[in-house]
Amino acid sequence: MAVSQASEVPALAQEILIAIVGPTASGKTDLALALARRRGGELISADSRQIYKALDAGTAKPKETGGIRCHLVDLIDPKETIDAARFAKLAEDSIADVRSRGATPILVGGTGLYVKALLEGLDPLPPKDPAIREKLAEQAEANGRHWLHDRLTEVDPEAARRIPPGNVQRVVRALEVFEITGKPISSLWSGPKDAGRAAYFGIQWDRPALQRRIEARCERMLPEMISEVSRLVPSLYTGKEPGFQSIGYPEVLSHLAGTMTREQALRSMIRNTMDYAKRQATWFRRQAAVRWIDAGDGDVETWADAVEDAVEKH
Numbered sequence: 338m339a340v341s342q343a344s345e346v347p348a349l350a351q352e353i354l355i356a357i358v359g360p361t362a363s364g365k366t367d368l369a370l371a372l373a374r375r376r377g378g379e380l381i382s383a384d385s386r387q388i389y390k391a392l393d394a395g396t397a398k399p400k401e402t403g404g405i406r407c408h409l410v411d412l413i414d415p416k417e418t419i420d421a422a423r424f425a426k427l428a429e430d431s432i433a434d435v436r437s438r439g440a441t442p443i444l445v446g447g448t449g450l451y452v453k454a455l456l457e458g459l460d461p462l463p464p465k466d467p468a469i470r471e472k473l474a475e476q477a478e479a480n481g482r483h484w485l486h487d488r489l490t491e492v493d494p495e496a497a498r499r500i501p502p503g504n505v506q507r508v509v510r511a512l513e514v515f516e517i518t519g520k521p522i523s524s525l526w527s528g529p530k531d532a533g534r535a536a537y538f539g540i541q542w543d544r545p546a547l548q549r550r551i552e553a554r555c556e557r558m559l560p561e562m563i564s565e566v567s568r569l570v571p572s573l574y575t576g577k578e579p580g581f582q583s584i585g586y587p588e589v590l591s592h593l594a595g596t597m598t599r600e601q602a603l604r605s606m607i608r609n610t611m612d613y614a615k616r617q618a619t620w621f622r623r624q625a626a627v628r629w630i631d632a633g634d635g636d637v638e639t640w641a642d643a644v645e646d647a648v649e650k651h
Contacts, residue, residue: 353534353535353536353648354432354442354443354444354456354534354535354536355372355443355444355535355536355538355644355648356383356443356444356445356452356456356535356536356537356538357369357372357443357444357445357446357538357539357644358383358444358445358446358447358449358452358537358538358539358621358625358627359447359539359540359541359617359618359621359627359629360447360539360542360547360613360614360615360617360618361397361447361551361610361613361614361617362397362547362550362551362554362610362614363539363540363541363542363547363550363614363632364540364632364635364637364640365445365446365447365539365540366380366397366399366445367637368445368538368540368637368640368641368644369443369445370399370402370403370405371637371638371640371641372443372641372644372645373405373441373443374403374405375641375645376441376443377439377440377441378405378435378440378441378442378443379405379406379407379408379435379440379441379442379443380399380402380405380406380407380408380442380443380444380445381408381409381428381431381432381435381442381443381444381445382399382407382408382409382410382445382446383409383424383428383444383445383446383447383448383451383452383455384396384409384410384445384446384447384448384451385419385424385448385451386580386583387409387410387411387446388409388410388411388412388413388419388424389411389412389413389414389415389580389583390411390412390413390414390415391414391415391565391569391573391580392415392565392580392581392583392586393565394558394561394562394564394565395558395561395562395565395583395584395585395586395589396583397554397558398410398411406435406440408428408431408434408435409424409427409428409431412427414580415574415578415579415580415581416574416578416579416580417579417580418506418579419579421450421451421453421454421459422454422459424448424451424454424455425451425454425455425459428444428451428455429455444456444535447617449617449620449621449624449625452625453624453625456535460525461525462514462522462525463514463517463518465510465513466513466516466517469512469513469516469517470509470513473485473509473512473513474509476488477505477509482502482503482505482508483502485502485505485508485509485512486500486502486508488512489508489511489512492512492515492521493511493515493521493522493523495521495523496511496521496522496523497511499523499616499620501612501616503582503587503609504582505582506579506582510522511523536628536647536648537621537625537626537627537628538627538628538629538630538643538644538647539621539627539628539629539630540629540630540632540640541629541630541631541632542632546632547611547614548611551607551610551611551614552607554610555585555603555606555607555610556603558585558606559585559589559599559602559603559606562585562586562589563589563592563593563599566586566589566590566593567593570590570593576590584606584609584610584613585606585609585610588601588602588603588605588606588609589602628647630643630644
């Protein structure tokens with residue numbers, strides 16, 4: 338199989354920002370690394386969990402990269418919060434840095450709102466209101482997290498459908514926007530826009546195959562996550578920080594606290610990951626013009642060939 342070198346790629350193709358997106362465990366990072374090797378590239382992570390330091394075992398950070406640089410990984414402390422607007426600014430700076438050195442940036446990740454913020458911009462929303470947030474936090478403390486989501490269902494069913502109850506930050510933001518504007522946040526979300534010189538690609542598995550990949554990943558991750566969390570909590574963190582809201586970490590914390598068996602933690606982690614993968618696939622099908630590559634037998638170089646061919650025709 339012929340492998341294109343960066344110098345052989347047409348100038349027009351070099352201007353296109355390749356974005357590898359889609360569900361977790363679909364092989365995005367492997368494909369992005371294969372393309373980076375061919376095109377003299379560096380990876381720009383669009384993953385809201387990989388950006389956290391210390392949380393390695395449960396976030397599938399790139400490990401064996403063959404010397405290829407990965408940006409926006411291990412950048413902020415688990416105590417910090419990050420939103421799409423901040424990510425977009427960081428990503429813009431990273432892309433400019435990569436291009437200034439003559440390398441090719443390749444965006445890779447499954448956090449759809451981050452990808453949209455970078456490539457298409459965000460819909461205008463009101464600034465945060467600390468007083469409203471404090472009130473919502475008090476209500477959540479008194480009534481439980483699910484009360485917040487039930488409240489969102491009342492005022493904005495569309496947002497409630499798209500935001501899972503466990504994503505408290507987004508639920509709070511949606512309720513905050515409603516309190517400030519009197520309008521549901523979903524009414525301020527726009528449809529697909531012209532992403533300009535960006536080409537989106539994803540790897541398409543049938544559901545049973547993707548589930549097997551997710552199950553295998555979770556089974557592999559769990560022992561490492563237990564060891565990692567045991568080392569970090571409570572010596573350095575409480576486990577309630579934003580970074581620990583990533584899928585799998587609440588389950589591990591519950592297991593270590595004795596409220597979940599190891600098997601229960603694993604089953605919950607697999608179930609939540611599958612639900613997340615489904616939401617990711619749905620989001621990208623609705624929000625971006627993704628060219629889906631059939632996973633076939635899982636050969637990464639075949640995937641890369643398909644991307645190269647499509648980019649040259651873009």
